[in-house]
Amino acid sequence: MAEKDTSTRRAAKSRSRRRTESVTQSTESRTAHDPAKPKRRMRRRAPQADVSVIETQTESEEAESPQPEADVPHLALRRQLIVELEELVKRLRALHPSYSAQPFSARGMLDMIEEGAEKVVPGFGSGLIEKARKFISEDLFDPDTWKGLLYMLNTSVESRVDVVRRRLTGEYETDEWGMDREYIEAVRPFFEFMYRKYWRVEMSGVENIPPEGRVLLVVNHSGQLPWDGAMLGTGVLLEHPHHRLVRSLYAAWFPTLPFLADLFVKMGQVLATDDNGMRLLEQDQLVAVYPEGYKGVGKLYKERYRLARFGRGGFVKMALKTRAPLIPVAVVGAEETYISLAKSNLMAKITGFPYFPISPTFPWTGLFGFVPLPTKWSIDIGAPILMDGYGANADRNLVLVSQLTDQMRNIVQEMIFARLAQRRSVFFG
């Protein structure tokens, strides 16, 4: 085994030597056919063990070790043939100097790319292409490369097949709301990318969220699509010491949309109804509400960062009934992800959307219009406002409810203005 290893290593060495030769040749006359090519073809056709034998033979000959050729007459014959072939190639090259390697071979493809790239950016091929060329010529003919690749492919396919099989036979768990941990783990890299790289979200005050127990986050809503909810959830999941899952309450429009309906439920989000909110808080979950609703998310660009009406105060009633502390949250940066210049009521009616924004890119550019701008975001989580001091039936006290609603709205608005006052640039913070 060890003997074979050394022989293959030596073979590789000699091959690489040959390669450098051919590289120098090809740099001399790039269009000319590489003489090493047919030789390699010959060798490739022979079984691997034989190749190494040939190589050791050549090397040993070069080292002038006495090895009787008569022992392996067919090898001598082969070598002779190779020499003849090389000469033939040389003659052919002389006849057709414009001939180049076939484009369908890996090498030919590289030559083509290099040639093309050279025309555009001079000197482009020297680094990358050289490396690729080396990789193709050396590692590609090493069986261990293929074994390794096959092994990796096999394992990854096997684990995928296992997941798919489990999903198809229903052997997975969801909670009673449909939240699916596996699904969250699968989509998390994307949201993590959006959080860390795309919007470079800065989260402050995450320590205001207690490690456990019921909490109601009150968040401003903006940005045409509910990216703010996704980023708040991602942020708390990543940065909170207990990695709590935020249950955002979403509007009744989303369940009618294919894929989004599914995605929201599997990510643990819940439709905004009084029953759902109460049940979540009674289960001591971390719930987020966006009291502005469509009015907030569908804001025009000129109205940005001016909070809309905070619903009918349903969230305050929920908090009073369940004694859940309210935590104000201000998201800054989401308003500029899409620039809504106008709203079309006609299109909203036709498409069934709750609002239909007209932006410089939407709907004119189709799907491209959904790509958000890479603004710089910040999410500020305020201090909790406790609901303990109120009486038993405080949720029926409409004056108190409306007062608390307005108070929350003012707090969130002030937090937004405080952040905006510090912000120098929309895209760089």
Add this chain to the structure above:
Amino acid sequence: MPKAHVVLVTGVAGYWGNRVAAQLIEHPGWHVIGLDSDPPKEEIEGLDFIQADVRNPVLVDLLEQEKVDTVCHLAFIESFRSNEAAFDLNVMGAMKVLGACAATSVRKVVLKSSTLVYGAHPGNSAFLREEHPLQGCRRYEYIRDLVEIEAFCNGFRGQSPHVWLTILRFAHIVGPKVDTPMTRFLRQEQAPMLLGFDPMMQVIHEVDVRRALVHAVQHDVPGVFNVAAESVMPLARVMGLAGKPPLPVLHPLAYLGVTLLGPHYAPIELDYLRYPCVGDLSKMRAALDFEPHYTAEETLREFAAQQRLRHYLPESAAMAYDEERLRDTLERRRRSRGQPVATREPAPRPSRRRTKSQGQAHVKDGENGHG
């Protein structure tokens, strides 16, 4: 022997009436009268069977004369298409039975309904409580009829407060034997799923349905209750556990297909495959005090196992190897010829069918006399 309770089970020839009556008889102290327009296919020992339609106006006299205490109304036709005959039996039948109960000394009525009456809507809460408005779909006859019956019951409750009304709203019923819209859906060659939708679902085992109905007859629990198995799960998981790979279909195409081909191709209304329609079970646990035996996972795994086995069993396996049934048949034939009843086999097993009671023979004789 003093009969403390006289129960009238309607629709006793049907699947549910049959099972419920058979289980009620097993409890001593209960006299069970079965009512149906056709005699049950499988005779139930100890059942006091009366052949009549539930819409028969003489039902009032029957209830009065037999001193019926509780009525378990299970005569219902599960029809998909709009069907006047089904509507007449389901809705008019229920109205007439309830009317007759109000006019006599019947103490309580038990009805079987479904959580489908809430309807599947995008704005539905994740867990619908019993007070939720009934917005069930109007396209499928059986759901429409249930909604009609329940609407009538709401009025009835106010008009006749002396009759206790127990309505059990069951989730999708699944089981190896029963034929329900859900089992039909899962037994299809290709079960569709709407692409991009995966609503949460509840199921319940057929045995638990029977147990719940018997529980409601035996205990005084007036009110409306959602009844379902423990866990709630997405439709994809329901299908996975039931061993049915889903066929994803774009939802506009699916709706178009059902409109063109008719509801037989979609035993479950497509809205129920799109939006959640899940009942809140807290009232079932607290007020009804009923706990299902089977979890949803067990129910579906059992169904899947039975579906797999179905390919290997001979078609009439149940008939071919059921010696008890054959023995019963032989005995019946012997009796009808006037021969003495043969003595029992040496090792009697505790089985309902084999220990014949007098009631059955009595009813049988009575029928013969009439003929």
